[in-house]
Amino acid sequence: MLDSHFTPLVALLAVVALISIVIAPRVRTADGFFRGWNDMGAAPGVFTLTFSQVTTWIFARSLLNAGILGYFYGIAGALAYAAYYGSFLTGWLIIDRLRFHHGNGNVQSFLSERFGALGTGYFNGLVSLRLLSEVFANLLVVGIVFEAAGGGASTAAILAVAGITLVYSMTGGLRASLRTDVLQMTLLLALITALSALMFIHPAFDLPAVIGSSPDAAGPGWILLAVALLQVWSYPLHDPVMMDRGFIADRDSTRRSFMHAAWISTLCILAFGLLGVFAGLNASEGEALLDTLARLLGGPATIMLAAALVISASSTLDSTFSSASKLAIQDMGLARASARNGRIAMLLFCVGGVGLVFVGTDDLFAAVAVSGTASMFLTPVIVFCIWGGRDVARWSFSVAFAAAIAGAVLYFVENSGYIAVLQPLTGLDHKYDRLLLISVAVLAIGMSAFALGLRRSRPGAWRESFGGGCVFWFSPRRRERQGTPRR
Known part of the structure; x- marks a missing residue:
């Protein structure tokens, strides 16, 4: 794909890496390293938070997944992956209730109050795996891009991107991640x-064909x-990168950045x-997504495409490292x-993630599907406990967790061809x-377990808790009155 453009691509990425390091x-302070505050103790503003949120979720795997799903399944595939970004809306509702109704400073403290060590143990285990999978x-996407470039550069590129990102992440923690995210997001927006x-x-672009590219209503997309x-x-609740950014600024700034x-x-x-749909409609027999786009859009576009993927990978890695250090040191x-100690945690997560590259699967969406299914044990926690304000028996939490993990494992082993059930x-x-x-079954089991495990509460508690959240969502005056967390 990039044979004749390998040198300019490397030069462009080297410049971006150098600027990021500079x-x-x-x-040196814990608040700066783990919470992203500046030397004066001030939290980041709306612009910084917004760009950081976007660039940490528009990561290389997401871009390539969106393109691949559009390539194989048409417009439905593209819409399906875009639907996951509704997580910013549900994530904001979750964070607002945790902070300003329940008075918690992180997810772990809430789970500990409701479910004890069991709750934080299950959650921390899932989040740790999530962070490793992000690295x-x-x-892996970096390797795919440079493998297409030829010259056997994929392994060197993987190690270089991991090493450079780790260096500036260890320098400044979350504060460095926030600052470099603004640069990386600006470049990424320009490239996209x-x-x-x-x-x-392009003469071959046909909007009606793109819109009608998923004609089968029962199709995979x-x-x-x-x-x-x-x-x-x-x-969103099992994504520590998003959650961490929801606990560092004031209420209004946080809300606006999520919106x-x-x-x-x-x-x-x-x-x-x-782009994936466009490539799929114009692909030759046996032609891969990146090769099709290179042929259709030409050399300069090919460099931009590769640069977008690698820059987004780097922007996500620094956020992943900062969240991993916070998880290990502060939350756990x-x-x-x-x-x-935060820097040591970053190093260990980096080594673990690099190791998985050389022994793990090359199915990029598998990680999304597996972690998304595993996270579904949190849905009844959100509905009944965070939004509903209800107390639930701990056995209900264990049942929901077991169902979600079993569903995630079943999907992975069957999709990998190990078993056929x-x-x-x-x-x-x-x-x-x-x-x-599997998703419907996991959700049904979890919600049923929580409904059966509900503990008695005073009349009207559900309406007051959940209804108050709805009023807050639509009422600016309500937001002003609830500006102070309830302790």
């Missing part, structure tokens, strides 16, 4: 805009959209999904909260049909 501040998946413009003006709409409720991040990230993902309390039993041939069935 602008990353050296942070793995984004470095330019690629979209080249697609729209539409099924995956249904899965996304089920998983989007719990998906803006929702529409900006959705448009970016849809744009990349449309594995060591004293200091910048030095659902296909013979149900006759469902496509993996996304089986994923939808």
Whole structure:
């Protein structure tokens, strides 16, 4: 794909890496390293938070996933992946209730209050795997891009991107991540805009064909959209990168950053999904997505495409490293909260993620499907406990967790070809049909367990708690009155 453009691509990425290292501040305080505050103790503003939210969720795996789903399943595939970005809306509702109704400073403290060590243990285990998968998946995309470039550069590129990102992440923690995210997001927006413009003006671009590219209402793309709409409720809660950014600024700044991040990230993902649809409609027999786009859009666009993927990988990696250090040191309390210990945690997560690149699967969406299914044990927690304010028996939490993990494992082993259980039993041939069935079953089991495990509360408690949240969402005056967290 990039044979004749390898040198300019490397030069461009080297410049971006150098600037990122230069602008990353050296942070020595725990608040600066773990919470992103500046030397004066001030939290980041709306613009910084918004760009950081978007660029950490518009990561390399997401861009490539959106393109691949559009390539194989048409407009429905692109819409299905974009639906996951509704997580910014559900994520904001979750964070606002945790902070300003329940008075919690992180997710772990809430789960500890409701479910004890069991709650935090299950959650921390899932989140740790999520962070490792992010390191793995984004470095895998870097390898895919440079493998297409030829010259056996993929391994060197993976190690270089991981190493450079780790260096400036260890320098400044979350504060460095926030600052470099603004630069990386600005570049990413420019690249996505330019690629979209080249697609729209291309003689082969046919808007009616793009819109009609998923004619089968029961096709895999539409099924995956249904899965996304089920998983989007719990998906943000198990993403520490998003959650961390919801606890560092004031209420209004946090709300506005989540709202803006929702529409900006959705448009970016849809744009990349449309690139995939465009490529799929014009692909030659046996031609891969990146090769098709290179042929259709030409050399300069090919460099922009590769640069967008690698820059987004780097922007996600630094956020993943900062969230991993916060998880291990502050949230799990594995060591004293200091910048030095945070740097050690970053290093360990980096080594673990790089190791997975060379032994893990190359199915990029598998990680999304598995983690999204596993996270569904949190849906009843959100509905009954965070939004509803109800107390639930701990056995209910364990049942929901067991069902979600069993569903995630079943999907992974069957999709990987290790076993065949659902296909013979149900006759469902496509993996996304089986994923939808698993998701519905996991959600039904979890919600039923929580309904059965409800503890008695005073009359009207549910209406006061959940209804208050709804009033807050629509009423600016309510927001002003509830500006102070309830302790």
